[in-house]
Every structure is written in structure tokens, then in C-alpha cells.
Amino acid sequence: MPEVEFKGVKLELDEDGFLQDPSKWNREVAEFLAKKEGIEQLTEEHWKVVDYLRDYYLKYQIAPMIRQLVKTTNFELKYIYKLFPNGPAKGACKVAGLPKPTGCV
């Protein structure tokens, strides 16, 4: 299991690069994870997706379905793929510090 040190805090990642402990997530960690994904700068639109995923996860302990994400953020799925090239599951959830989603999203 690879470990990454970021600003004095050790972050445990699984083999696909997902954060193991969601409580260690903060906005700086998100920017660090985004750079690993190949996203240069997190814009407001990125944050809209990430914040929604984060809030939903804290509320229900599960990642939302894609149709809920598309409906709430009002972005087309194609546009979300443009923001996060790896898609909502592998890209956006990783930046939001969620554990690896099973099945959907």
C-alpha cells in the first residue's frame, strides 16, 4: 500500500490511488490529489462537483448515483468527463477523498 507524505501528514492510498481514511481530507489534500490525476487547477465548477460528492458521502456513507450528480450540479455527463478526465467514479470521487466506489458512479 503506497504512502504519500503531504505537509507533514502521512496519507494512505490504496492501489488505485484512493484515500483510505476520508477524515484526513481537506481542501489542500484535494488539490494535491487533483494534480496526481492530471488536473492543473481546481476551478469553481470542479469544487461544485467535489463538494456535492463530499456532502453526500458524509450524509449517507455512500457515493451518489450518477443521475443524482448530474441533476444536482446541472452539468451534462459529457462536461463532467471534461472536468475529470477519468470520469465521476475514478476521477471526481478520488479528488473528493471518497473510498473506491463499488459499482455505480
Place this chain on the structure above:
Amino acid sequence: MRIVDELKKGPWPSHVAELEKTRYTMAMYEEALKKKQSQWMGGGYISAPGVPSGIIGRKSKRPEILKESSVLRVMPPPGLFFTTSLFRKLCGIADEYGNGLIHLCATTSDIELMGIPGAKMPEAVKQIEGIGLDVGSTDATLRTAKACIGPARCDVALIDTIGIRSAFTKRFLDDMQYPRFPHKIKTKIAGCPNDCVLGIHKSEIFICGVFRDPPRINQQELEKWIEKGGDISHIVSRCPTYAMRWSNGELTTNSDACVHCMYCINQCPAIRPGEDRGASILVGGKFRSKHGPTLARVLVPFIEAKPPEYKEILDLVARIVEVYDENARTKERMGEFLYRFGFDKFMELVGVKANPRNITEPRENLFFHWKREEL
């Protein structure tokens, strides 16, 4: 001694000899034959950066021989009409990036390029897009519509299946490339109720060409056919609803009784389908469903097919897909969803009026009465 060498012996053509012409890893096949079990792990869909769907992951149980051999799925042109130059380019890409094997007419008539390692995928996708084809149609997407050959070769085609498939692909291309549904949605388009694409068994949404008026009978051609030795009285006796009558050398049909089963049309060249043509939409067929094999049910018995956009049909398909996306659970196919959700509620949400043709079977218990509130 290898088992695969035994398979090359004998006067008949050998698949091993053919496979050895490509770069297929024969050691994997040898191991599978020895252990009497496939050495590939179960499939799954993977996505590369910039390629949301189109890649089928295929990992090996024996990483010391070969680590992975993924598959790239390409959507074919409508009607499966290829030019030789397109084929040559496709073969070149398969040879350059994969192991040289191509599946043609795979699931829902797709093309699959075999044995491409995951790292080379984005480059291979760029090459495919360069020759004018699209990748996609894996994972929880609208799959490529499978259409029968239709009016291109068939005598009894009632709708332009290739045209509908082309319009379908143009309209729903985004849904075919970006997975967003609870599970896959397969669409099949058949030109007539003979249903050569097996749409009623195997597709979520089935667009079938139908006609409303009785079959046309050409009496002169019929006489010629009987002179040649055709047995018209046999065909009349086989009519399931006794809608045909053969007396005094004249054939008549009862238009109310005819159920358009296509039997007489297939058997006799003098009987042709009627002129009032359109499409019928059926939903929810699945062969290996949770509740046993289910046939698709009629949702709309008749809808007009207007080229070139086929707006009425495709609007209805979009509504069906939207209702399914809203209400189905994850990994639930359309047939299972209808079984759980109820067909009446589904019809209401899609916005289709109930019709006697929606009924699949007559009531079993005539003495059971519904309460008024339940109706």
C-alpha cells in the same frame, strides 16, 4: 507434447493453425486445455483517461504468462456495410496495437479488436477515431442498436431499419459513449415481425416494423404460383386465426381476424404485406433474467416511422430510457425492473395510453374481482 499440436492434426481446417498466424498467446490456451478451465478472469469494464466507455478489461489468472489482454469495442457502420479500404485500415490498427485478432458481429453487432494492453488504449482509440469510426457501447450505456439488413436486401422489410439505426446513433451518441444508466440498455430494430435479430427475446427496447391493413393478394401471381405446384390450401389451413378463405379459385382474407403472423407472406410469393406501415415498440425482453426468460411486451402497438429523423420513435425511446434511469435500481435490467415496478405505472410515467394489445395473457381466475380502489 502440447495438446494444441494435437488439434492441428487431421485433414480438416484447424483453429489452432489459424490462431498461430496471429500473435495470440498460445501458452494461455494450452494451460486452459490442461486445466480444463479458462485461464482468463471474469470480464469487467475499465476506463482510460479520455475514453469513458469502449474498453473491456480481460485479466489473466496466470500473470507469469501474460498479464492482460484487453478488448477495444468499436461501433460499426449501420447495416454492417464495410468498404474494403475501411477493413484494411481496421486490420492495420488491430495488427499494430493488438494481437491481430478481430471479432466481427460481436455483441449487438459491434467490432472488437482483441489483445490491446491498457497502456496502448488511448493511442488506439485516437487511431480508430481517425478512420471515422467511434468506440463505445460498453458498461451501463445505451448499446449500439442492432438492425436487420432491412430494405437493403429483404423483400418484406416494412420499415427502413438501417435509416432508423443511423438516426438512433446520431441522436444518442453521447449516451452510447458516457455510461450513466443503472445497467446496459440494448436496442434492436427488426424490419418485420419475422424478427431475424431476436429482438423480442434479447433486447430492452425493440423497434419492430408492422403493418395494420390485411396482406395484399396478387391473384394473377397466385394462379401462376399454383400452376408451378404451390399448395395454397395447405397455407390457408395453417392460418392461426382462420382469417383466410380459399374457394372457387379465389383467395380472400378477413381483415379483422388477421393477426399479421407473417406465415402466409413467408410461404407464398403472391401474398405481400399491406401498405399501412409503421413500427411497434416493445420493452423488457431478457433471456437470462432473475425471473426466468421473459419476452418483451408491447408498449406501443403502432407508431409512424417518418424518415429521415424518426422523431416520434426516438422521442418515445428517450422517454423510456429516462423513466428507466429515474426508477430502476443499480444493476437491474429493464425486464426485471418492469417485473418489480409494474407495467401500468411504467406506462403512466412514459405517457402511453393503455391498449388491449398490452395484455400478455388472458386472466387465469375469472371469479376474482379487483376492489374498486385498486383499479
